[in-house]
Amino acid sequence: GSEVLVANKLFATLDTTVRALYPESIPRILVSDTVGFIKNLPHGLVASFKSTLDEALDASLLLHVIDASDPGFERQLEVTNHVLTEIGADEVPRIKVFNKIDFVGDSTAQAALEQTLQNRYPDCVVMSAKRPEDVAKLHKKIVAFYQQDQIEAELFLPWEAQQLRKDIYATCQVLAETSDHEGAYFKVRGEPSAINKLTESVKLSHDIKSV
Template sequence: MSAPHDPQGGHDPTADEPADVDAPVDHRGAFGEFGGDAGGALIERTFRERIVIVGVALPGVDEDEVERSLDELTELVDTAGADVVDRLVQRRSAPEPATYLGKGKVAELKERCEALDIDTVVFDDELTPAQQYNLEKLLGRTAIDRTAVILDIFAQNAHSTEGKAQVQLAQYRYRLPRLRGKGSSLSQQMGGVGTRSGPGETQYEIDRRRIVRRMHRLEAELRDVARHRDTQRKARRRARLPLVTIVGYTNAGKSTLLNRLTDAGVLSEDRLFATLDATTRRLDLPGGQHVLVTDTVGFIAKLPHQLVEAFRSTLDVATDADLLVHVVDASAPDPEHHIAAATTVLDEIGAEQVPQLLVWNKADVAPTSAARLAAAHPGSVAVSAATGAGIDELLRAVGDRLRAASAVVELVVPFARGDVLAALHRD
């Protein structure tokens, strides 16, 4: 990121002021030579980049698991707008600290990249800043990781003000440790009469200060959102409406299920992370009980910690829920893996104690698998959110779980103790 200058050649005194946090960023500046603002795209949209994906098979991890993870990474890259043309796996006792892969494998990877005219190399595990820097030097092309691709997809799909702020904050947290001076322009000392940069401050330091300032602004915005959600939560408690939160792996059909239950009309597409914003609707259960149902952002294996932290205010609907409806794609190659990945995120946000109802979705696509999974997990339900099959059973199960989790307490309050009654209604 080069500093603006005035026509007289002096440093622009506004150069260290934060730009609009919603401004787009060129991904090559962001992931090659750090620059611009967060919230933009990683994959070049003017053409379909050619990608090679890379994984490491560690001890205790079988090849099928590695291949499934790379298959998912391929889908992520496709969702981001690029084409995977090759993959490479190395079995190691541990990733190489400096380059992730061993020296010989890096050389092999470089040869493949040159032979296949590869634009970018994507690694299945998060690279350290040093690994990314070293790999780009050795390979002569952009090297990124699964985390960067997921962040890119979130940036594409964020539409609300809150969603954009959350994604931008996550991108900044990811990119800040990777900010480094490249080339003479970032290593030159800047300073002089009329500058606001401080004596002898490098461009790297200016860039870092800008990013930190923007992060603070976004964090303040999201704290305001969290306070607003807390107000809504208190209002819900006063209204005595139970909260049912739909959670699960990305593309499991959560938004489709919300639409089926409540006619919410939210976006429902067969692609990863199509929905980022939480949507809440009222649902009438059999017997007349009223509840609130909320959809959430989908989970995925190796979900970046930066996203979990940035989306904390959105994910709090899971920790506040009276019941989690955990939707699982019954047609997935390894549904149990999806459950484990979602459970990891739920544990991270503190929702591990919230009661869950497992729902095997897409029974119309995989009826045998859905029936087998439902039988193997007593108390779970198989449904098709697309056709409506099994929805009545699901509604009954939700009502039963909520009633089982509630406790009836009989209190005798003296007529003169209006303050006690007021406190009960308030709390």
């Protein structure tokens, strides 16, 4: 796969990187990593900087990653909020992710700061990207956001429409599957739009076979 440049420089790159959330979920979640925020941005970079953030307007969720070890992180929050408001993305749902908690003193200091952050920002995630259990915690939070509007449904797939089976597994979480002489029965969990699309596809396939 492609490599992502990591450097302690002012905008080593203005490119965004898009990858699937791993471990992959159903439905698949794509994550776009954009540039960091900075106040007093050099005038020549303003247009390029903001153009990379246009994706935020189309995002269904924003992860705002903040350096928890930086004493001035509150100023970071202000700058980010200001820019997001400027581009019209202030209404997009957001999760604050306080990273680098492991850079904050000893375990006692880390626990104290984590408690403070949780009290101040109840829905935030406090973590270290170096700890697998923390990465898993963030992953769970992201997936939970996308699952909150999902519904459970039952789908019947006649044997003559089994070509749609892969679509069911690709767009929904299959909770149970049984079958009889007429076809397969699925109990699924997924987004309403995905389930409606599958239902229409099954109906269309059945109508075509019946002609």
